[in-house]
Amino acid sequence: MELRHMRYFIAVAEAKTFTRAAERLGIQQPPLSLQIKALEHEIGFKLFRRIPKGVELTVGGKVFFNEARAILASVERARQRANSAAHGRTGKLSLGFTTSTITHQLAPRLISGFRQVYPDIELEFQEGSAATLIDSVSRGVLDVGILRTPVARPDGVSFHLLLKEQMLLALPAVHPLSAAAYKRKSATLATLSLRALRGEPFILTRRHGAAGMYADLVAACHRAGFIPRIVAEVENMLSNVALVAAGVGVSAVPESMRSIHAQDVAFFQPKEAMQLAAPLNLACLTNIPNPAATRFLTFAGCPESESE
Amino acid sequence: MELRHMRYFIAVAEAKTFTRAAERLGIQQPPLSLQIKALEHEIGFKLFRRIPKGVELTVGGKVFFNEARAILASVERARQRANSAAHGRTGKLSLGFTTSTITHQLAPRLISGFRQVYPDIELEFQEGSAATLIDSVSRGVLDVGILRTPVARPDGVSFHLLLKEQMLLALPAVHPLSAAAYKRKSATLATLSLRALRGEPFILTRRHGAAGMYADLVAACHRAGFIPRIVAEVENMLSNVALVAAGVGVSAVPESMRSIHAQDVAFFQPKEAMQLAAPLNLACLTNIPNPAATRFLTFAGCPESESE
DNA sequence: ACTTTCTATACTTTATAAATATATATAGCT
DNA sequence: AGCTATATATATTTATAAAGTATAGAAAGT
Numbered sequence: 001m002e003l004r005h006m007r008y009f010i011a012v013a014e015a016k017t018f019t020r021a022a023e024r025l026g027i028q029q030p031p032l033s034l035q036i037k038a039l040e041h042e043i044g045f046k047l048f049r050r051i052p053k054g055v056e057l058t059v060g061g062k063v064f065f066n067e068a069r070a071i072l073a074s075v076e077r078a079r080q081r082a083n084s085a086a087h088g089r090t091g092k093l094s095l096g097f098t099t100s101t102i103t104h105q106l107a108p109r110l111i112s113g114f115r116q117v118y119p120d121i122e123l124e125f126q127e128g129s130a131a132t133l134i135d136s137v138s139r140g141v142l143d144v145g146i147l148r149t150p151v152a153r154p155d156g157v158s159f160h161l162l163l164k165e166q167m168l169l170a171l172p173a174v175h176p177l178s179a180a181a182y183k184r185k186s187a188t189l190a191t192l193s194l195r196a197l198r199g200e201p202f203i204l205t206r207r208h209g210a211a212g213m214y215a216d217l218v219a220a221c222h223r224a225g226f227i228p229r230i231v232a233e234v235e236n237m238l239s240n241v242a243l244v245a246a247g248v249g250v251s252a253v254p255e256s257m258r259s260i261h262a263q264d265v266a267f268f269q270p271k272e273a274m275q276l277a278a279p280l281n282l283a284c285l286t287n288i289p290n291p292a293a294t295r296f297l298t299f300a301g302c303p304e305s306e307s308e
Numbered sequence: 309m310e311l312r313h314m315r316y317f318i319a320v321a322e323a324k325t326f327t328r329a330a331e332r333l334g335i336q337q338p339p340l341s342l343q344i345k346a347l348e349h350e351i352g353f354k355l356f357r358r359i360p361k362g363v364e365l366t367v368g369g370k371v372f373f374n375e376a377r378a379i380l381a382s383v384e385r386a387r388q389r390a391n392s393a394a395h396g397r398t399g400k401l402s403l404g405f406t407t408s409t410i411t412h413q414l415a416p417r418l419i420s421g422f423r424q425v426y427p428d429i430e431l432e433f434q435e436g437s438a439a440t441l442i443d444s445v446s447r448g449v450l451d452v453g454i455l456r457t458p459v460a461r462p463d464g465v466s467f468h469l470l471l472k473e474q475m476l477l478a479l480p481a482v483h484p485l486s487a488a489a490y491k492r493k494s495a496t497l498a499t500l501s502l503r504a505l506r507g508e509p510f511i512l513t514r515r516h517g518a519a520g521m522y523a524d525l526v527a528a529c530h531r532a533g534f535i536p537r538i539v540a541e542v543e544n545m546l547s548n549v550a551l552v553a554a555g556v557g558v559s560a561v562p563e564s565m566r567s568i569h570a571q572d573v574a575f576f577q578p579k580e581a582m583q584l585a586a587p588l589n590l591a592c593l594t595n596i597p598n599p600a601a602t603r604f605l606t607f608a609g610c611p612e613s614e615s616e
Numbered sequence: 617a618c619t620t621t622c623t624a625t626a627c628t629t630t631a632t633a634a635a636t637a638t639a640t641a642t643a644g645c646t
Numbered sequence: 647a648g649c650t651a652t653a654t655a656t657a658t659t660t661a662t663a664a665a666g667t668a669t670a671g672a673a674a675g676t
Contacts, residue, residue: 325652325653325654326653326654326655327652327653327654337653337654337655338654338655338656338657341654341655341656342655342656345655358653358654358655359653360652360653360654361652361653362652362653362654363653363654
């Protein structure tokens with residue numbers, strides 16, 4: 001049995017004559033009669049009762065008619081559902097974030113915006129270090145990872161820069177140098193040379209497997225002519241700011257951290273800004289297997305990259 | 309799209325290689341590849357990702373796989389359902405009875421027996437005069453009518469004798485002749501000649517459109533040498549027996565009425581038994597359109613007559 | 617009885633699925 | 647690095663079956 005048989009059968013059942021059904025189908029009457037005959041032979045019972053002015057459905061034919069219509073409809077549905085999934089309008093999408101990226105305002109904006117545009121894509125979230133996310137992406141268990149620095153570049157994984165964020169120097173509010181930050185009336189930050197922090201106790205984020213910004217800051221200090229005295233190493237940026245607020249030491253954190261502990265931390269624009277960039281990157285497979293992920297990339301403004 | 313495409317697609321998805329799927333399908337690999345290619349082209353997206361050791365489903369392919377399996381299953385279901393209906397194992401069956409046949413013990417036995425054998429046939433019942441039932445059968449709105457005498461024989465309607473029932477003479481228990489009925493000890497009935505009832509007041513069933521038994525009894529009286537004196541004409545056999553019990557007169561009723569008003573009615577076997585037969589007939593279309601009706605006829609023991 | 621209006625059958629053509637032969641690509645092995 | 651094994655893809659032929667053409671047959675209405 002083929003769908004053709006069902007289409008033909010439905011046409012005849014609706015037209016109530018072979019002749020008109022054949023016209024409607026755009027074929028001649030004899031092949032239509034033959035196809036119906038073949039169908040009747042295959043299923044083992046007569047679908048139509050041949051009456052002088054055409055045909056009428058038998059009891060079995062009536063049942064088959066309803067079934068056949070339902071089947072054709074479900075074929076159409078199948079086509080549409082698969083099409084939606086294939087083009088990423090429906091499906092599942094797993095997103096991974098590092099702690100410092102999920103704190104950035106971009107994360108909730110991306111998520112809520114994407115959900116509005118694609119309400120039929122089921123989102124799954126997970127959190128982990130940059131290294132973990134990249135590994136998950138490369139193994140195909142995570143569609144998209146959002147992280148700061150590509151701490152590893154496995155084959156088949158691509159990175160897309162979402163934005164380059166400024167790093168700010170963070171000093172305890174009670175620090176003598178902090179006074180300068182509060183004199184200003186404009187919204188722009190006071191600047192401070194990294195060199196001015198020579199000898200200060202430094203707090204650094206050395207998250208396991210995320211050497212990126214740690215190394216950048218140490219290198220910037222070297223270039224400024226000193227070796228930073230590290231008094232604390234913390235797991236993530238939030239702890240970092242909290243320790244600065246507690247007066248443990250100074251540090252450099254991404255600009256998006258500015259609102260956190262704002263009462264107890266003074267933020268300065270470093271003169272060495274160029275050397276202290278905090279990028280926000282998106283990691284995904286180069287050949288994206290999940291079309292929903294492609295939708296996400298496009299939505300996030302990454303260069304076009306087709307799912308197969 | 310044809311079912312063939314779905315069958316081939318499912319085979320490839322399950323085998324995970326074209327080559328083995330082709331073997332399983334009993335065709336060669338190239339035509340299988342071509343068919344899948346045509347399917348992919350028609351639905352507008354790739355179903356498989358070609359990998360060195362075979363193929364794997366894309367996201368759209370996975371969705372289509374589930375849909376396609378459901379569709380093939382529903383084709384199978386459709387075939388079975390229609391087949392059951394076509395062969396009368398499922399469906400609807402409307403049965404009509406006259407009052408005198410529904411009172412006969414055969415009616416409940418037929419119904420309950422048939423329901424046990426064919427639990428998936430939905431039964432509908434209706435009651436009416438023999439004429440009404442025959443008309444309904446001929447118009448196709450009733451599948452089977454069970455009645456006493458074929459009071460009309462429209463073209464296309466066939467009658468099948470279910471059983472020939474004996475008519476009994478019924479006299480009020482208080483009637484002088486009734487004493488003979490109670491003397492006997494054996495289960496067999498006392499006999500009585502119709503001639504003995506000459507001059508008695510007669511009650512007759514003259515249901516509108518059911519001339520059958522009324523005419524038979526009058527004719528039998530004539531043959532017995534007298535014209536019955538009719539004191540009451542009733543609508544159905546039950547009323548008939550009730551009036552006999554009430555002492556209004558004598559009558560002849562089918563044997564199955566014997567248990568009704570047994571206290572107040574004496575029953576005799578008429579000597580003219582041959583002339584007073586009460587048949588039970590089944591009426592249906594000669595070309596039975598409802599296979600469930602054919603099942604019923606066969607169950608009731610009627611000669612085989614196929615539904616188309 | 618004749619025309620009309622259907623379906624059914626016989627036969628031909630055409631389209632397309634399947635078969636055959638072969639090319640191409642890639643991973644794993646020596 | 648080249649060879650082999652194991653895939654899919656392509657080109658071409660063959661076979662199958664669907665569609666087309668012509669016509670017969672059956673039944674109802676004029």
